[in-house]
Amino acid sequence: MRNKRILVAALNWGLGHATRCIPIINQLRESKYEPVIASDGQALQLLKKEFPDAIFEELSSYNIAYTKKGSNLKWKLLLDSPRIIKNIKAENDLTKELVRKYDLKGIISDNRWGVRSEQLKTNIFITHQINVLSGSTTFLSSFIQQRYMEKFDECWIPDFSGENNLSGILGHATSTPKNVKYIGPLSRFEKREVPLIYDYLILLSGPEPQRSILENILLQEFQNSKFKILFIRGVISEESKNNTNPNIEIKNYLFGKSLEEAINSSKRIISRSGYTTIMDLAKLEKKAFFIPTPGQNEQEYIAERLEKMNIAPFCKQEEFRISKLDKIENYKGLSDLGNHTFLGNLFTFFEGE
DSSP, rough: OOOOOEEEEOOSSSSHHHHHHHHHHHHHHHHHEEEEEOOOHHHHHHHHOOOOOOEEOOOOOOOOOSSEEEEEEEHHHHHHHHHHHHHHHHHHHHHHHHHHHHHHEEEEEEEEETTOOOOOEEEEOOOOOOOOOGGGGHHHHHHHHHHHHTTEEEEESOOSSSSOOHHHHHOOOOOOOOTTEEEEOOOOOOOOOOOOOEEEEEEEEETHHHHHHHHHHHHHHHTTTOEEEEEOOOOOSSSOOOOOOEEEEESSSSHHHHHHHHHEEEEEEEOOOOHHHHHHHHTTTTTEEEEEOTTTTTHHHHEEEHHHHTSSSSSOGGGGOOGGGGGGGSSSSOOOOOOOHHHHHHGGGGGOO
């Protein structure tokens, strides 16, 4: 008898949505379900490398072009909204076909609003944002997000429900949709006591052109540095990057255990303040310095919150200097909040189908 098939769909906005689906996919397999994986772009490429033997489907791309000036992002998204709505409809139509094609028994959608099926009563939406911060339009963006969340049967928030949490007001609202379930932070990594090889691990991610802009800023700043650095560019590509500093080891990307080992063997981390990165660094209990993506309000909020809590310092992208890293030792670093949910227990939700 064939294992029940569950569709797992990840948004292609940076690599964070795809990477936090990895522990879910692994646990589905351990729980004797067969995941059908869907995404597009670099997120899809990453998941194909992590699970080369899995079933894959390519979803239509949102093709959201990031802005060079971060403050323009909100207005760019507003202008793109007709195309985004069209794409939501397209992925919803494709989802209906996939339900029939694979006889799906459930859907887990990480921030893809259109990946759900009225044919099923087991549609799950994953997000860390009940509140979507967008400056003066936060009320509207949060309202839209919550209306879409309510279309799903359950909404999983990868955080804890209490005051001791990682997402703050992003994942905790005064009025929470009834279908919300807090499942605890998601990370594919385990903390291991290994020799500390690198002074800094630079872990880049996120949409272009901001990823490349930060890469160039950091390479310029560290070009004469004597620190031993592992520089992970965050691109799924075979093309290599030239480097003249022998103290800097550059990788396009590391997968699975290789990335876990790299983070564990680094004294400090320099990265964006994306929520998936925060979950991983908390699990591995690392000290970090954050550089939020310009115009991405949630990253700016997370970085500011962690600094106020004396956990990690941050600065704006254009203000980064090596000297700012001296502040890291004055902060306590991220810590594992413990009491993680066993994902296998959540999958009993699919047993009725």
